[in-house]
Amino acid sequence: MTTEQTNSSSCCGGSGGSCGSGAAAEVRDSGVTTVYQVSGMTCGHCEGAVSEEISALDGVSAVKAVAATGEVTVTSAAPLDEAAVRAAVDEAGYELVGRA
Template identity: 50%
Template sequence: MTTATYTVTGMTCQHCVASVTEEVQEIAGVTDVRVDLASGDLTVTSDQPVDRVIVSAAVDEAGYTLS
């Protein structure tokens, strides 16, 4: 298991959190996703390390930005 933490910008409500969570959970190998609205932290747990570009693309698909 590996865990990586990123910062997501542009989230303003729980719907934003749900959107990001849903998109990132679809990445192959991801076993857990935690999003903290107050800090913007996105914590991704996966079987193998996930390329930042793939996480960024999922966050972009949700309508937000990985910084």
């Protein structure tokens, strides 16, 4: 699904800020859980757009996006290619800063 959003602003007119990045990945019985930092999300619609695009990636079993923190928690069968996650976030109209 494509949107008319741009990487410089969110769907709600807020400006995308830059957030700190680090690394977080955890292996669980149900797969690999990785937390990403995404800039530009400001509301539930933003969370839904990002979640929908990332959910479409092969192997993804769960996605939880939180606009207030910019964190997107992804559970997948195996570690995901960060370029694929970046492309999905870009398709939703936001910017992947990196792992949180």
